[in-house]
Amino acid sequence: MGEDNSINVASIKVTHNGSELLAEYLLGIEKLVVESQINAPAMFELVLNMSDMEKGTWRGIDLDNFQLGDAIEVSLGMGLAEKIISGEVTGIEPSFNVDAKVTIRGMDKLHRLRFGNFRRSFQEMKDSEIADQIASEAGLSGNAESTKAVHQYVFQNNISNYSFLIERANHIGFEIAADGDDLLFRKSQEDQEPAYTLEYGLDMDQFSAALKVLTSGSTVEYRGWDPMKKKEISGKAKEGSAFSKMKGKQDGFVFSSSIQDSTVAVLNYPPVDDSNAEEMAKARYNSFLKNFITGEGQSIGNAGILAGRTVELKGIGERFSGIYYLIYTKHIYEKKTGYITKFKVQRTAA
Numbered sequence: 001m002g003e004d005n006s007i008n009v010a011s012i013k014v015t016h017n018g019s020e021l022l023a024e025y026l027l028g029i030e031k032l033v034v035e036s037q038i039n040a041p042a043m044f045e046l047v048l049n050m051s052d053m054e055k056g057t058w059r060g061i062d063l064d065n066f067q068l069g070d071a072i073e074v075s076l077g078m079g080l081a082e083k084i085i086s087g088e089v090t091g092i093e094p095s096f097n098v099d100a101k102v103t104i105r106g107m108d109k110l111h112r113l114r115f116g117n118f119r120r121s122f123q124e125m126k127d128s129e130i131a132d133q134i135a136s137e138a139g140l141s142g143n144a145e146s147t148k149a150v151h152q153y154v155f156q157n158n159i160s161n162y163s164f165l166i167e168r169a170n171h172i173g174f175e176i177a178a179d180g181d182d183l184l185f186r187k188s189q190e191d192q193e194p195a196y197t198l199e200y201g202l203d204m205d206q207f208s209a210a211l212k213v214l215t216s217g218s219t220v221e222y223r224g225w226d227p228m229k230k231k232e233i234s235g236k237a238k239e240g241s242a243f244s245k246m247k248g249k250q251d252g253f254v255f256s257s258s259i260q261d262s263t264v265a266v267l268n269y270p271p272v273d274d275s276n277a278e279e280m281a282k283a284r285y286n287s288f289l290k291n292f293i294t295g296e297g298q299s300i301g302n303a304g305i306l307a308g309r310t311v312e313l314k315g316i317g318e319r320f321s322g323i324y325y326l327i328y329t330k331h332i333y334e335k336k337t338g339y340i341t342k343f344k345v346q347r348t349a350a
Contacts, residue, residue: 235277248349252292301339
């Protein structure tokens with residue numbers, strides 16, 4: 001076979017209400033940013049240069065074709081563009097200087113859950129059923145991973161659906177996200193196989209990390225009272241309760257317990273039964289554990305590096321090389337400098 005002399009270049013595809021972006025806008029893209037974060041709406045920022053160099057005037061400055069709520073889909077890549085966000089326009093910002101520019105901002109449909117505050121109750125429902133109901137109210141399809149505990153009574157006390165679902169999710173180790181028109185309510189994904197491998201000096205040019213002693217949560221216990229059966233409810237999580245060691249040898253509490261144990265008891269969020277108490281204890285244990293190693297880095301543009309996925313990092317020493325959970329990513333394309341991806345990660349073990 002002959003030598004492959006092809007060169008990957010950054011490619012962009014943007015659709016507007018299902019159709020490819022008009023050529024005059026596509027050619028005018030100066031900057032494109034897409035951010036994703038665990039338990040938060042993904043966001044995009046599209047900066048368009050509206051100067052018409054041939055006529056010495058502005059073109060399309062009023063952007064009559066764009067309206068709040070319009071559907072935008074962004075694909076990025078090095079060579080082949082991959083879909084990175086499907087959202088809707090939430091802001092249009094013109095700026096007048098030597099050049100005329102317009103910034104189009106938007107979010108994925110998770111942002112719809114932030115509209116309004118509600119005071120209401122849910123009775124005899126699982127958290128997954130509550131999530132599906134809220135999804136339907138926001139014009140989304142419910143795609144909740146089934147949960148076990150049936151709650152006799154849950155009260156939403158004058159907070160947004162977004163804040164309410166985040167609270168429900170955090171107590172059982174779940175996350176919320178949007179995938180197009182679907183609302184995802186699912187277990188934390190740090191036990192998944194890595195979506196990509198990045199190696200320092202090859203396709204990752206920056207990385208820094210911090211390994212810290214964990215001062216809370218080596219043992220977590222949830223306690224409550226069953227008034228019908230007149231008995232105590234309890235559930236405990238301790239060493240061995242990690243959702244995933246991310247192929248590390250020892251989790252963060254093993255390292256930290258060599259200094260001192262850090263037991264936590266939770267009394268202000270009553271569980272339904274012993275099984276639910278254990279589920280919530282494990283969720284809290286793992287929320288502490290994911291802070292053992294944190295890091296941030298930068299790679300060449302990679303549309304597959306998204307929050308809620310795992311990535312394997314290599315070339316950064318035996319202790320710090322391994323699988324990490326992506327909690328934040330920022331994809332930046334600039335006409336003058338090209339396409340890079342920045343990210344933040346967590347790891348439970350080393």
